[in-house]
Amino acid sequence: MTIKAVTTPVIALDVMGGDAGLADVMAAAEVASERYPKLAFRLHGPETLIRAELARCPRLAATAEVVHTDDVVLGTDKPSQALRRSRTSSMGMAIQSVKDGKAHAAVSAGNTGALMAMALFALRTMPGIDRPALAALLPTLKNDSVVLDLGANTECDAENLVQFAVMGAAFARTVLGLERPRVALLNIGEEALKGTDEIRDAAALLRGATLPMRFEGFVEGDKIGQGNVDVIVTDGFSGNIALKTAEGTGKLVTGLLAQAFRSSWLTQLGYLLSRGALRALRAHLDPNAHNGAVFLGLNGIVVKSHGSANIRGIANAIGVAHDLIADSVGARISEDLANFRAHRPELPKAEVAAS
Amino acid sequence: MTIKAVTTPVIALDVMGGDAGLADVMAAAEVASERYPKLAFRLHGPETLIRAELARCPRLAATAEVVHTDDVVLGTDKPSQALRRSRTSSMGMAIQSVKDGKAHAAVSAGNTGALMAMALFALRTMPGIDRPALAALLPTLKNDSVVLDLGANTECDAENLVQFAVMGAAFARTVLGLERPRVALLNIGEEALKGTDEIRDAAALLRGATLPMRFEGFVEGDKIGQGNVDVIVTDGFSGNIALKTAEGTGKLVTGLLAQAFRSSWLTQLGYLLSRGALRALRAHLDPNAHNGAVFLGLNGIVVKSHGSANIRGIANAIGVAHDLIADSVGARISEDLANFRAHRPELPKAEVAAS
Numbered sequence: 065m066t067i068k069a070v071t072t073p074v075i076a077l078d079v080m081g082g083d084a085g086l087a088d089v090m091a092a093a094e095v096a097s098e099r100y101p102k103l104a105f106r107l108h109g110p111e112t113l114i115r116a117e118l119a120r121c122p123r124l125a126a127t128a129e130v131v132h133t134d135d136v137v138l139g140t141d142k143p144s145q146a147l148r149r150s151r152t153s154s155m156g157m158a159i160q161s162v163k164d165g166k167a168h169a170a171v172s173a174g175n176t177g178a179l180m181a182m183a184l185f186a187l188r189t190m191p192g193i194d195r196p197a198l199a200a201l202l203p204t205l206k207n208d209s210v211v212l213d214l215g216a217n218t219e220c221d222a223e224n225l226v227q228f229a230v231m232g233a234a235f236a237r238t239v240l241g242l243e244r245p246r247v248a249l250l251n252i253g254e255e256a257l258k259g260t261d262e263i264r265d266a267a268a269l270l271r272g273a274t275l276p277m278r279f280e281g282f283v284e285g286d287k288i289g290q291g292n293v294d295v296i297v298t299d300g301f302s303g304n305i306a307l308k309t310a311e312g313t314g315k316l317v318t319g320l321l322a323q324a325f326r327s328s329w330l331t332q333l334g335y336l337l338s339r340g341a342l343r344a345l346r347a348h349l350d351p352n353a354h355n356g357a358v359f360l361g362l363n364g365i366v367v368k369s370h371g372s373a374n375i376r377g378i379a380n381a382i383g384v385a386h387d388l389i390a391d392s393v394g395a396r397i398s399e400d401l402a403n404f405r406a407h408r409p410e411l412p413k414a415e416v417a418a419s
Numbered sequence: 420m421t422i423k424a425v426t427t428p429v430i431a432l433d434v435m436g437g438d439a440g441l442a443d444v445m446a447a448a449e450v451a452s453e454r455y456p457k458l459a460f461r462l463h464g465p466e467t468l469i470r471a472e473l474a475r476c477p478r479l480a481a482t483a484e485v486v487h488t489d490d491v492v493l494g495t496d497k498p499s500q501a502l503r504r505s506r507t508s509s510m511g512m513a514i515q516s517v518k519d520g521k522a523h524a525a526v527s528a529g530n531t532g533a534l535m536a537m538a539l540f541a542l543r544t545m546p547g548i549d550r551p552a553l554a555a556l557l558p559t560l561k562n563d564s565v566v567l568d569l570g571a572n573t574e575c576d577a578e579n580l581v582q583f584a585v586m587g588a589a590f591a592r593t594v595l596g597l598e599r600p601r602v603a604l605l606n607i608g609e610e611a612l613k614g615t616d617e618i619r620d621a622a623a624l625l626r627g628a629t630l631p632m633r634f635e636g637f638v639e640g641d642k643i644g645q646g647n648v649d650v651i652v653t654d655g656f657s658g659n660i661a662l663k664t665a666e667g668t669g670k671l672v673t674g675l676l677a678q679a680f681r682s683s684w685l686t687q688l689g690y691l692l693s694r695g696a697l698r699a700l701r702a703h704l705d706p707n708a709h710n711g712a713v714f715l716g717l718n719g720i721v722v723k724s725h726g727s728a729n730i731r732g733i734a735n736a737i738g739v740a741h742d743l744i745a746d747s748v749g750a751r752i753s754e755d756l757a758n759f760r761a762h763r764p765e766l767p768k769a770e771v772a773a774s
Contacts, residue, residue: 142612205674215607218615252570252659257497260573260656285663289671301615302660304607305653308640309661313668316644319560320703321676324696334693341679341686348675 072104073168073389075382076161079109080136080154082173082371084378086110089173090117090124092378097123099379100386106167108154110134133157137178139371146178147185155179159186162364169365169385173378179368180216180359187362190394192401195220196361197228198300198368199235201354202310204291208354210236210245211288213300214307216359220299222265222411225249229270230400231360232295233277238391239356239384242294244278250298250306251282258282265411266297272409275400285309314349352377356384360397365389427459428523428744430737431516434464435491435509437528437726439733441465444528445472445479447733452478454734455741461516463509465489488512492533494726501533502540510534514541517719524720524740528733534723535571535714542717545749547756550575551716552583553655553723554590556709557665559646563709565591565600566643568655569662571714575654577620577766580604584625585755586715587650588632593746594711594739597649599633605653605661606637613637620766621652627764630755640664669704707732711739715752720744 075096079089086109097103104127107114111132118125135152150156155174161167163186172179180198189196199212212232217224229247236245249267251259256267259282270279280293285306288296298306325335335342347353351370355377359366365388369381430451434444441464452458459482462469466487473480490507505511510529516522518541527534535553544551554567567587572579584602591600604622606614611622614637625634635648640661643651653661680690690697702708706725710732714721720743724736 203671205671218607250660252573252656252663285660285665286667286670288664289667298660301607302657305605305640305657306660306664308607309643309664310640310668312641312644313665314672315641316558316560317669317672317700317704320700321697324700325693327696327699331693331696334689334691334696336689337692338680338686338689341682341689342676344682345672345675345679349672 070168070389070392072102073386074104074106074166075385076106076108076158076167076170077382078155078158078170078172078174079107079114080174082369082373082378084173084374086113087117088375089378090114090121092375093382094121094124095375095379096382096386097127099383103127103382103386105129106131106158106161108133108157108161131157131161137175139175141175141178143177143181146175147181150182150186156182159183159366162366163187168389169367171367171369171382171385173369173371173373173381176215176368179366183359183362183366187364187366189361190363190398192398192405193227193231193361195224195227196359197231198357199232199360200307200357201239202288202307203349203354204289206291207240207294209288209291209293210240210295211303211307212297212360213303214357215300215304217300219301220262222262222269225262225266225297225299226269226404227361227401229266229277229295229297230275230404231397232297233275234393234396234400235358235360236294237276237396238387238393240294244276245294246280246292247277247295247297248280248283248293250296250302251284254282254284268411269409273404274407275404311351318346318349352380356381358384358388363394365393425523425744425747427457428741429459429461429521430740431461431463431513431522431525432737433510433513433525433527433529434462434469435529437724437728437733439528439729441468442472443730444733445469445476447730448737449476449479450730450734451737451741452482454738458482458737458741460484461486461513461522463488463512463516486512486516492530494530496530496533498532498536501530502536505537505541511537514538514721517721518542523744524722526722526724526737526740528724528726528728528736531570531723534721538714538717538721542719542721544716545718545753547753547760548582548586548716550579550582551714552586553712554587554715555662555712556594557643557662558704558709559644561646562595562649564643564646564648565595565650566658566662567652567715568658569712570655570659572655574656575617577617577624580617580621580652580654581624581759582716582756584621584632584650584652585630585759586752587652588630589748589751589755590713590715591649592631592751593742593748595649599631600649601635601647602632602650602652603635603638603648605651605657606639609637609639623766624764628759629762630759666706673701673704707735711736713739713743718749720748
């Protein structure tokens, strides 16, 4: 392996993105600076406000370079509107910093569609990758699982899905610390004949490939929460539906639980006694603990923090960016793809035709 | 309205389907007979076993006709294998009873794929319906919602989605007792430009149509659990992923909750005090309370009980079949479709092309 490590990882931070506001985004960077003392920052946003806040963030102040702009991409802006402000907005300039080699990764909690569009336009896809994918972590009964794509690509062919699998496995090796992650394709059944042609062809390719992963075939939606696979690969439409349905169902059950506890003084007492354990449950499911979706497959690292993330959540997203830089995730993906191409398995045409 | 009501609804029951076993399936029919005294049954399965069990089911015995067969479709049988036994298996014969006019609806807890294939082959789609859809009820914070399609059609065009919306609304009017159900298309965003062409075209058609429903546009996966729409329309792939992810997440959260309560003697005491309310929570989420998926769009009613349903669950599935017969759901769907065709809105071509 000839991948060389970065000694001073630089994060280009969009301080204006998300619901948290500039002060919390910078507080998160301060937390991350404490956690990773080698990190340096480029802070993109209104200089006066940033300088005022830096007084409260000594660690961050020691490494931060401030790049002034007053232009902000709003949550309601369309990607096409945002694209026109690639060079003027805090989000666009953070990505530009990565493109210009002034930072190793960009982090923003802003408008996802705008961030995706600007990142793709500025950084372009890596050689060998047709489409970038958005990957994130999902809590399970065991360890977190990586799920991708989460909405960047509504329709995907078999080749896209194979590339997602390679990228997702590289991401899992970094953020979950696994040597050979277990990878599965999301499908509507576990039998080999289930699903679309694209999924079946992707399965045939992954089954025959030599990659640093264990390919486990198909996984159904009800198995995601069990944590028996580390990487769940799907097109952006199904991935978005699965992620959001999981979020919504989590809220439904905890909402019903809160109703249940409020129903009598006896249950309220029960709640008081169980409070500590219930807090642990909430912490396990808290999106802030799993924060940091990543656009994989671009010539540069772009991390999307959840729009409603708090200081801890944004600090975790910066941590994900740090780990991806430290592990040279891009180089790893290139290497795995080159390997896949060199030993590309044949698609079993006869079998596919017969089905 | 010239739809005439059925005076003696007859259910063709596959007593061999599902995990519950013949005795429980028949006990469920006994419960349903008690609940709906006018119901009559045709019981498809091994005559000796059925007769022995009928001794314990006086109400059922009074109305049941036994149709003997020893042939059973297994959970592991492929649809193609099952199709060959359309006239010999208990599942196939139950469907055949509907086709021959000897029953108004078939109910089975067996192999879903086999049931779908046999039902489609024997009953064919209704005039005006291109593809049947599998619809089921999902618990939410408020009332149940209808979701369809759940796996019958992995890929759908706009026309299919519109037909699903019409069928789902008719189903909701019957099982949820709503006059004008709120209908939405499952999508990866709520803005008009999100999703695939098929979904956007379906939205344009539904927005312009005069149908006994309120069309609410798009709904995202995280909103399913809130119960703000009554019918959620999607293709079979996404629907299956959403339904199963919701199931799996429900299990994940309740599993974590059980772990939390076991963590100390204090939390165990808390559990004991809250037990009654937690039981109500479990009951709210219990699939048996929402049992009875329906194949809509065929010339005949076919209800699929969940494979792992208990007596109460199977009785509920029979209840769904009863209600659909009583409401002449097929005639209502035909009427709504004819209405839609007569006043079919134009697709806004220019708008679509500009997007």
